[in-house]
Amino acid sequence: MNPSGFDPTVLxxxxxxxxAALLAVLPGYRLTxxxxxxxxxxxxxxxxxxxxxxxxxxxDYLLIDDLNIxxxxxxxxxxxxxxxxxxxxxxxxxxTGRLTPTHVRFYHAMYQLMMFGMNLALxxxxxxxxxxxxxxxxxxxxxxxxxxxxxxxxxxxxxYFILGSVGIALALFGTILVYVTAQPVLGEGTAAMxxxxxMSRAGEFDxxxxxxxxxFLLLGYGTxxxxxxxxxxxxxxxxEGPTPISAVxxxxxLNVALYAVLxxxxxxxxxxxxxxxxxxxxxxxLLSLVFAAFMLYRRRDIKRLFAYSxxxxxxxIVFAFGMGGPLANFxxxxxxxxxxxxxxxxxxxxxxxxxxxxxxxIADIRGLTQSHPVLGWGLALGVLAIAGMPPFGVFMSEFxxxxxxxxxxxxxxxxxxxxxxxxxxxLLMRLTGFIFGEPTGEMRPAQASFVPLYAHMAIVxxxxxxxxxxxxxxxxxxxRLLG
Amino acid sequence: MGNIAFDLAHLLxxxxxxxxxxxxxxxxxxxxxxxxxxxxxxxxxxxxxxALIQDASHLYVTALIALVFKALVIPGAxxxxxxxxxxxxxxxxxxxxxxxxxxxxxLVALSITLMLSLTSAADAIAREDLAFALSVVLLGLLxxxxxxxxxxxxxxxxSLENGLILAATGAKGMPLVVEISVxxxxxIAFIVIGVFLFRIRERFDTVDVGALDSFRGEKR
Numbered sequence: 066m067n068p069s070g071f072d073p074t075v076l077x078x079x080x081x082x083x084x085a086a087l088l089a090v091l092p093g094y095r096l097t098x099x100x101x102x103x104x105x106x107x108x109x110x111x112x113x114x115x116x117x118x119x120x121x122x123x124x125d126y127l128l129i130d131d132l133n134i135x136x137x138x139x140x141x142x143x144x145x146x147x148x149x150x151x152x153x154x155x156x157x158x159x160x161t162g163r164l165t166p167t168h169v170r171f172y173h174a175m176y177q178l179m180m181f182g183m184n185l186a187l188x189x190x191x192x193x194x195x196x197x198x199x200x201x202x203x204x205x206x207x208x209x210x211x212x213x214x215x216x217x218x219x220x221x222x223x224x225y226f227i228l229g230s231v232g233i234a235l236a237l238f239g240t241i242l243v244y245v246t247a248q249p250v251l252g253e254g255t256a257a258m259x260x261x262x263x264m265s266r267a268g269e270f271d272x273x274x275x276x277x278x279x280x281f282l283l284l285g286y287g288t289x290x291x292x293x294x295x296x297x298x299x300x301x302x303x304x305e306g307p308t309p310i311s312a313v314x315x316x317x318x319l320n321v322a323l324y325a326v327l328x329x330x331x332x333x334x335x336x337x338x339x340x341x342x343x344x345x346x347x348x349x350x351l352l353s354l355v356f357a358a359f360m361l362y363r364r365r366d367i368k369r370l371f372a373y374s375x376x377x378x379x380x381x382i383v384f385a386f387g388m389g390g391p392l393a394n395f396x397x398x399x400x401x402x403x404x405x406x407x408x409x410x411x412x413x414x415x416x417x418x419x420x421x422x423x424x425x426x427i428a429d430i431r432g433l434t435q436s437h438p439v440l441g442w443g444l445a446l447g448v449l450a451i452a453g454m455p456p457f458g459v460f461m462s463e464f465x466x467x468x469x470x471x472x473x474x475x476x477x478x479x480x481x482x483x484x485x486x487x488x489x490x491x492l493l494m495r496l497t498g499f500i501f502g503e504p505t506g507e508m509r510p511a512q513a514s515f516v517p518l519y520a521h522m523a524i525v526x527x528x529x530x531x532x533x534x535x536x537x538x539x540x541x542x543x544x545r546l547l548g
Numbered sequence: 549m550g551n552i553a554f555d556l557a558h559l560l561x562x563x564x565x566x567x568x569x570x571x572x573x574x575x576x577x578x579x580x581x582x583x584x585x586x587x588x589x590x591x592x593x594x595x596x597x598x599a600l601i602q603d604a605s606h607l608y609v610t611a612l613i614a615l616v617f618k619a620l621v622i623p624g625a626x627x628x629x630x631x632x633x634x635x636x637x638x639x640x641x642x643x644x645x646x647x648x649x650x651x652x653x654x655l656v657a658l659s660i661t662l663m664l665s666l667t668s669a670a671d672a673i674a675r676e677d678l679a680f681a682l683s684v685v686l687l688g689l690l691x692x693x694x695x696x697x698x699x700x701x702x703x704x705x706x707s708l709e710n711g712l713i714l715a716a717t718g719a720k721g722m723p724l725v726v727e728i729s730v731x732x733x734x735x736i737a738f739i740v741i742g743v744f745l746f747r748i749r750e751r752f753d754t755v756d757v758g759a760l761d762s763f764r765g766e767k768r
Contacts, residue, residue, distance in 0.1 A: 193722075193723060193724040193727075196728075197724070197727065197731055200731065201731075227692065227705070230705055231689060231708070234708055234709060235685075237728070238681075238682070241719055241722065242678070244719050244722050245674055248720065248722075253720055253721025254721050258723060273666045274666050274667055277666050
């Protein structure tokens with residue numbers, strides 16, 4: 066236990082919650098944008114402090130372990146950089162009048178509320194609480210997706226709301242089934258919903274009911290991850306909302322839903338007779354990968370293009386975790402971190418590009434390296450990284466996934482490589498269009514903050530070249546935990 | 549009283565499924581809202597009965613929420629919205645009523661065989677409740693996919709959620725049930741009524757989601 070009584074877990078939750086309330090009442094977008102950044106930074110520091118202090122013993126509601134620390138730090142880090150990007154993005158939106166100060170106030174409050182929801186989902190030790198938190202995060206993002214109030218934004222928000230709610234409802238049904246399964250073993254009340262308790266007695270549960278519960282949970286939270294047959298909301302929500310939200314959706318919210326799936330996968334793995342969750346996840350992952358890879362060719366909207374790329378990468382990650390085993394889990398975890406950083410960096414640059422050019426149409430975005438070299442090369446780096454070019458971290462993790470799959474089942478590896486190559490081709494084809502050729506449209510220099518973009522790319526590059534020993538050891542420990 | 553406890557729980561949960569079926573063939577929005585209110589009343593009775601037989605007084609709160617909020621406030625508010633906005637009062641269906649009913653029967657059969665064969669370990673009331681709850685959930689989903697009109701999709705979602713509340717109360721001693729039902733209710737009220745319908749109305753003359761389909765953002 067912690068002698069000083071200082072518990073960063075509480076701060077990770079309290080800072081976003083309090084700042085959400087503050088931001089809802091404070092006027093002036095400059096002030097609130099700064100406060101939003103500051104609150105996100107404070108949350109990040111609190112999350113980093115989790116490494117420094119002794120972990121509190123898991124309670125009925127909160128839990129910190131090796132697995133969720135990775136997610137929390139990633140979540141708060143990207144939350145902070147996205148808030149930094151958001152400050153300059155929102156300034157431009159106010160100038161052009163696309164958003165009014167009232168909307169911005171609402172936007173900032175929702176941003177922090179969403180961070181609160183995601184952090185709560187990650188630290189919760191209770192399947193019910195986790196569900197409530199994911200629901201909260203979903204609904205706040207629905208409101209932010211619809212914030213421009215255009216036809217497209219409303220359609221996207223409505224679709225996201227309907228599909229997200231259905232997903233979340235299925236997940237709740239699965240959660241109830243887990244409780245029903247656990248209740249004869251752990252007794253009535255809270256104990257039967259607590260992760261640590263569930264994990265310790267998982268072997269005694271009724272296998273068939275647990276299987277059914279997992280199917281509901283995979284479909285429910287899988288909708289939120291954006292897995293292939295259930296992905297329909299994702300491209301619209303990414304394309305029509307403000308770009309900082311696209312970055313946060315791709316980089317964070319998908320991960321939070323994935324975290325929920327992983328937790329339940331661990332529960333299934335702890336039961337010797339239950340259905341193996343691997344094949345289901347492998348199937349859905351590959352389907353998402355191949356489907357999204359082909360869809361990349363038909364995109365005409367730059368944000369939709371990268372939204373489909375997110376579906377593709379979530380497919381790869383789910384595939385890796387579905388394969389299981391220390392190496393594939395390690396690679397999946399690494400890929401998840403790399404994808405979050407790279408994809409949010411891409412959205413940071415895309416956000417500025419669309420603001421400068423005043424359009425999201427791929428055909429109208431040309432010759433960025435000539436008109437806006439810093440931004441253009443930043444985007445180019447991001448796209449090369451996400452397409453899986455060495456020496457970036459995404460290449461490392463994809464290489465690990467492919468090689469570990471080849472060793473175990475070459476047929477699946479062939480499908481995987483096929484999907485990766487198809488997506489690679491599509492992204493490079495689009496990239497040459499973006500950065501070369503005659504510049505079109507607006508030529509004025511960008512008033513943008515490039516720090517978040519290049520900071521993310523630097524981390525991705527460093528991770529691709531050299532991963533520090535302690536971090537590797539940490540990831541290996543988590544990979545073993547995932548089974 | 550063991551038998552009566554079971555029979556009544558069974559009757560009320562079955563009643564919920566029946567009302568779900570009634571919703572499937574309504575072709576007027578007002579009638580649909582009335583049937584939804586009826587479902588909320590049945591749900592509230594079912595939850596109150598569970599509270600009594602499980603001796604769990606907190607479930608009365610959930611029953612009360614269902615009664616006041618879902619049977620009175622939400623249908624009333626939707627009524628006013630339809631009136632004020634002059635929305636088409638017909639329910640626009642994607643598939644015919646006959647097909648929908650047949651599909652609904654299939655779903656109920658599926659959920660009952662599935663749940664009853666899998667839950668042999670759980671106690672009888674929970675088993676029945678779960679089987680019926682899954683039916684209500686699936687029927688709610690069916691309603692959402694076979695309707696084009698935003699209001700009836702919302703009603704479908706709320707009826708789906710009624711099924712979830714039934715499942716949660718049927719699971720003996722489940723914590724957080726009240727919190728979950730409160731969260732659901734507040735969010736439904738907040739999102740659906742407050743924001744979406746008004747915003748959609750600002751831009752469109754219809755709340756028909758089909759009319760939004762042309763805005764894909766992928767046109768050349």
